[in-house]
Amino acid sequence: MKRSKFSTIYARLIVFITLIAIAFGCVKELSNQPVANATPQTFFWLYPDNGISAGISKQEIRWWGEDADGYVIGYLLAIEPDLLLLPNPDTLTYSFVTSSDSVISFPLRQKAETFLVAVRAIDNSFRTPLPVGAKVRMIPFPYWDKNGNGVFDPSTDLKLDGLVGAMDPHAAKLAFPTINTPPTIDYVYDLSKPTSIAQPPPRTFTVASFSWIGHDLDGDETIKSYRISLNDSTFANAFTVASSVTTVTLAVPRLRSDAAGSTVSADVLVGTSPNLRNLGSVNGLKLDAQNSLYVEAVDVAGDSSKAFLRFPAAGGAWFVQKPRSRVLVVDDYTKADSGVVRQFYRDSVFARISGGQFANYDVLDISVGKTVSATGVLQAGTFVPAQQHLNPALIKTLKLYDCVFWYTDPIPSLVVAQYTLFDYWTSPDGGHLIFSTEFQSINDPSGALQDFTPLDSVSSVSLVAPLTYPLQGDNQIPGGYLLYPDSSLSSDIYPTLEFGTKFTYSFNMRPIYKNPAARYIYHLQPDIARGHYIGMPNIAVIDETKRMVFVGLSLHYLTGSANGGQGVAAFFSKVFTEFGLQ
Numbered sequence: 081m082k083r084s085k086f087s088t089i090y091a092r093l094i095v096f097i098t099l100i101a102i103a104f105g106c107v108k109e110l111s112n113q114p115v116a117n118a119t120p121q122t123f124f125w126l127y128p129d130n131g132i133s134a135g136i137s138k139q140e141i142r143w144w145g146e147d148a149d150g151y152v153i154g155y156l157l158a159i160e161p162d163l164l165l166l167p168n169p170d171t172l173t174y175s176f177v178t179s180s181d182s183v184i185s186f187p188l189r190q191k192a193e194t195f196l197v198a199v200r201a202i203d204n205s206f207r208t209p210l211p212v213g214a215k216v217r218m219i220p221f222p223y224w225d226k227n228g229n230g231v232f233d234p235s236t237d238l239k240l241d242g243l244v245g246a247m248d249p250h251a252a253k254l255a256f257p258t259i260n261t262p263p264t265i266d267y268v269y270d271l272s273k274p275t276s277i278a279q280p281p282p283r284t285f286t287v288a289s290f291s292w293i294g295h296d297l298d299g300d301e302t303i304k305s306y307r308i309s310l311n312d313s314t315f316a317n318a319f320t321v322a323s324s325v326t327t328v329t330l331a332v333p334r335l336r337s338d339a340a341g342s343t344v345s346a347d348v349l350v351g352t353s354p355n356l357r358n359l360g361s362v363n364g365l366k367l368d369a370q371n372s373l374y375v376e377a378v379d380v381a382g383d384s385s386k387a388f389l390r391f392p393a394a395g396g397a398w399f400v401q402k403p404r405s406r407v408l409v410v411d412d413y414t415k416a417d418s419g420v421v422r423q424f425y426r427d428s429v430f431a432r433i434s435g436g437q438f439a440n441y442d443v444l445d446i447s448v449g450k451t452v453s454a455t456g457v458l459q460a461g462t463f464v465p466a467q468q469h470l471n472p473a474l475i476k477t478l479k480l481y482d483c484v485f486w487y488t489d490p491i492p493s494l495v496v497a498q499y500t501l502f503d504y505w506t507s508p509d510g511g512h513l514i515f516s517t518e519f520q521s522i523n524d525p526s527g528a529l530q531d532f533t534p535l536d537s538v539s540s541v542s543l544v545a546p547l548t549y550p551l552q553g554d555n556q557i558p559g560g561y562l563l564y565p566d567s568s569l570s571s572d573i574y575p576t577l578e579f580g581t582k583f584t585y586s587f588n589m590r591p592i593y594k595n596p597a598a599r600y601i602y603h604l605q606p607d608i609a610r611g612h613y614i615g616m617p618n619i620a621v622i623d624e625t626k627r628m629v630f631v632g633l634s635l636h637y638l639t640g641s642a643n644g645g646q647g648v649a650a651f652f653s654k655v656f657t658e659f660g661l662q
């Protein structure tokens with residue numbers, strides 16, 4: 081029974097195989113001859129009827145491969161401009177890929193261009209491992225062009241013997257007509273005010289920074305350059321910068337603006353101080369007048385952004401003020417008596433020193449718009465450049481002057497000072513600085529003062545009432561108290577200063593501690609009668625190069641003229657002599 085059943089099945093099988101063999105006419109293949117590998121075929125996921133309509137130069141393309149007697153291990157992908165058909169012989173350069181799709185950026189060099197995409201599947205009969213991205217060429221024979229120079233080099237490149245029999249001999253190929261899309265250009269935002277455009281303040285001196293960002297649907301990397309134009313939206317005399325430049329600073333050296341009439345050329349600077357590079361200059365900056373700067377993007381195909389960018393943005397202003405004095409006063413003082421204080425410096429100090437030559441000093445008022453939130457976060461004033469423009473715009477602005485006097489209320493614009501002042505008074509092209517401030521309840525928030533003054537530290541004594549004396553400081557100083565000059569150098573004595581006639585001056589007086597190279601120039605008289613503060617706290621210091629004076633109180637308190645008090649004008653006169661300005 082068993083044998084009979086087996087025989088029946090066996091016999092049926094032979095008949096079946098014979099029938100198949102006859103039906104397919106492949107009796108020969110039942111012999112022992114080797115079977116030839118079937119080459120794979122390649123297809124795109126795209127079936128155009130009458131060609132493909134023109135698209136943007138960045139497209140996602142998908143393909144697949146089929147292999148009748150094995151499987152596909154990867155593809156050779158070539159993209160070639162100005163071709164509709166595969167050349168014969170095949171001179172394309174292929175890249176080996178294992179993915180079956182790619183976002184292809186056609187490298188447009190003109191407004192419209194056709195690119196041939198060719199893909200050849202490779203099947204598993206190919207045994208040479210190729211890394212993804214390997215460059216493969218077919219002429220004079222298939223080889224891996226390891227050094228990518230387009231020719232076969234026997235010492236470096238690798239001949240790919242098995243490739244012809246393992247790849248699609250025909251290749252899937254499609255010609256993609258592409259048209260260029262013009263680039264676009266946009267404003268960027270102030271790093272410290274995320275809802276404000278980073279643009280020059282509504283009024284500047286002859287320095288201003290501008291930032292933008294460009295985009296292109298063909299790929300942002302296809303932006304070739306930006307063009308900037310001063311007060312001319314036709315870009316007739318535009319200045320071109322590379323696509324890597326998205327911030328420029330226009331700056332006019334004092335020698336040039338001092339001699340200028342109503343317009344002047346401005347240098348085009350890139351980078352930040354101390355590594356600014358001068359790319360050239362643009363004409364037509366109007367002095368003591370409103371100005372506009374226009375910027376457009378240009379792509380590799382030569383298209384420019386249809387809509388250019390204008391600074392100031394809609395609703396804004398950019399008035400450029402010609403610098404006139406050698407002295408700049410930075411008003412960082414918002415208290416209720418700010419007008420009185422301003423008047424004091426103008427009438428009682430600068431009008432009375434150096435023969436009045438600094439009476440008409442220039443003013444940068446950074447107190448306008450300066451706010452402090454309930455949590456103590458300071459928002460810089462309206463006339464302060466965007467945070468990313470402080471260096472270089474504000475640094476270069478200060479450098480228009482031989483001397484800057486910066487006076488503050490108890491909450492100084494410390495970040496603004498930190499970004500700018502050290503560079504200003506220490507660099508060769510900088511100037512001299514007098515910085516007068518006092519301390520709110522915090523002695524030196526985040527150590528900012530150390531960054532731009534010749535100080536090591538400020539006393540951290542708590543001055544929050546109720547105070548238990550004696551202390552290393554006080555929050556009340558009686559009228560008539562004296563500031564004594566340092567007398568260690570008898571040839572270099574500062575004038576004695578005296579508090580005014582108010583009963584007391586309420587502010588946080590903290591001793592300051594200089595860095596080793598600096599020199600104290602003032603200390604307070606001993607507090608013998610009251611016994612509030614200890615010793616004779618140091619209040620003011622000058623750095624060793626005599627370019628920076630720090631005063632740890634508001635100078636306008638020092639209006640006394642009894643007991644040897646010589647007044648703030650005498651102090652400024654002495655400092656200006658030290659600075660070599662008179």
Ligand SMILES: [Ca+2]
Nearest residue numbers: 118147150203
């Ligand atoms: Ca195969």
Ligand SMILES: [Ca+2]
Nearest residue numbers: 225229231233
């Ligand atoms: Ca080569």
Ligand SMILES: [Ca+2]
Nearest residue numbers: 261296298379
């Ligand atoms: Ca484009």
